Amino acid sequence: MTEAATTLSAKDQKLKEAYFTASQSQLIWQRFKKNKSALFGAWTLIFLIFSGIFAPFLTPYDATIAGRDKDYLNGAPQIPQFCDDSGCSIRPFIYTFERTRSIKTNFRWVTEVKTELEDRRYVTFFSKGQEFKFLGLNFERHLFGVDSGMIHIFGTDSTGKDIYSRTLTAINTSMAVGTIGVFIAFVMALIIGGVAGYYGGWIDSVLQMITDTVRTIPSIPLFMALAAFVPDVWSAEMRFFFISMVLGFIGWPTLARRIRTHLLTERNQEYVLAAQLCGATPKHIIRRHLLPSFTSYIIVDLVISFPYMVLSETALSFIGLGLKDPVNSLGVMLQNVTSADVLLNYQWYFIPVIFFIVLVLAFVFVGDGLRDAADPYSDSK
């Protein structure tokens, strides 16, 4: 009995020791792991990011006009199947679609489905396709394809571009815009919030006034005003950088305010005073005490602000003021969906919306999980 009790308390002791000697990142990870929805969000996010990065391999066709299928415009998603009326096959297949025009169709272009046995297109894996560059090397194998013609599992748009290929490529663009925007916002927030929080006094008051003013101006209308003046001759890449930069320049005030508040409160904490009394230099205090006290908060803030950047970009591209073809972003893909024609007949245009919602939700879950986990000692174990 006593022996069991001692081993138990020894185990307890060890656990406690591990808890109190763990580094901050270990503690955060411990708490983050416990949060099921955040963990799920993190895996989803990683999955989406990787499918964005490896999009050229995962998708059968080029996302630009080069990968268009001129025989299948506004085509419905083609779901590979194993069986039909003419029998089953081990390999999944799709039917052949052909655009034809003859006296029978009154000389209008119509899409004809051929369901005969010989018209089956079999799905192949690691098939050869259009060449693409990845990490500076040329590849031509794609994850899947069909033995003849083309396959569109999410359908095609009005110019025959594969929606599946476009969606995965769009994740990349949206993430890149978000990253650049968050980075610029972060640097500006760090400088302005840092100066305000570190010096305090009248500098703080003036900077606060400016920050609050910028915060009052509604950002999307302001952004629209700026984006409208982008010359038409700008290339897609220049637009892309411009959009990301402006998103960053508009997004800093909230972050700056939080950094400033945090610095102001932390500056007067007892542990800073203790360090000062021990004779630590300001550099040491900032590096070893102040920075670790709020890096986790900053990371959390960055993750939380990320979906807003993605949302803003999507909203802007959606109304035609952000990115444009041939750059693919989720907003660009949604540009055409408002027309009644699309709403009624081509509902597969909405498939990217699902990806978009999942991406934003994943970010929100991860951000929330990180926020709860970032304060490792907030509840007694």
Added chain:
Amino acid sequence: MLQFSKFVAVRAALAILTLVLVSFIVFTLMELVPGDCAERYVAFKNSQGSVITPEDIQIERIRLGLDQPYVQRWGSWIVNAFQGEFGDSCILRVNIAQLLGQKFWLSLGLCLSALLVAYAIAIPVGILAATSKNATLNNSLRLVSYLGLALPNFLLALMIMLFSTVMFGDSLTGLFSKEFRDAAWSYDKFKDFLGHAWLPVFILGWSATAFAIQTVRALMSDEIGKLYVTAAEARGVSGRRLLMRYPARHALSPIINSLGFDLNRIFNELPVVALILTLTEAGSLLIEALARSNDQQLAGAIIFMLTASIVGINFVTDIILALTDPRVRRSIVG
């Protein structure tokens, strides 16, 4: 009373100072974009077929007063702006105040009603969520508020349109029926307007509601655990009376304080939602002004007016706060 009027005066001065700063930012940005009003107008004329020389641009510049120094032009712009006068639009050549007039008030009305609806739902639901221990209720509320974040208003608008087009064959767009579009305001037109306006108000209020529920819930959960609530409970106050008289009153002030920023968020959604629902009368004018004609005079005026209404809301909420909370009244500036 004297203290209160002093408070109001200080707040009003701060609001005006903010507006001056806003006008400076907006005016500078409109200056920085390539090309000026004269060039734009002349280029427009040029596209209509008349031959234009550089001298014409110069004459137009002088006529518009664009040759004067920057600070002076900003000064006259801001003085006029405070009187609600924004000059003529660059390309349309119409007085901006006239052009915007009713459209601006309609947009503002839509946004304010969205805000009202959001809080009318969020306050009771948020209080309920904070007090109830029901896991299903809390989880479903969490889901709704997450969706409020991830399903941005323009996507929600699209979904509703898709649904209504497929189900009813009517896409529910516009703010007025055809026969009332140009009619003068009357009771019938108002009824027609209400019949159309509920959808944009609902869509605009959607994510605001999700946000507001989160805020109310967090604030209430914080307050409920505090000692003064326990003390009141010990004195025999209970149930709804306890909630309303103690924690709810404390939780209310931060909410009133944040109304201005909620309005800001709704303004951000307005142009896109307006575009989808083709509310040409309201926010999509903004898009027209900003995108189609890149008219900096009009764009500046719109942004200034939107910001001014946010500053105005902030001012009003400050006054309401001072009226409801004596602590605020005492601290004149803070």
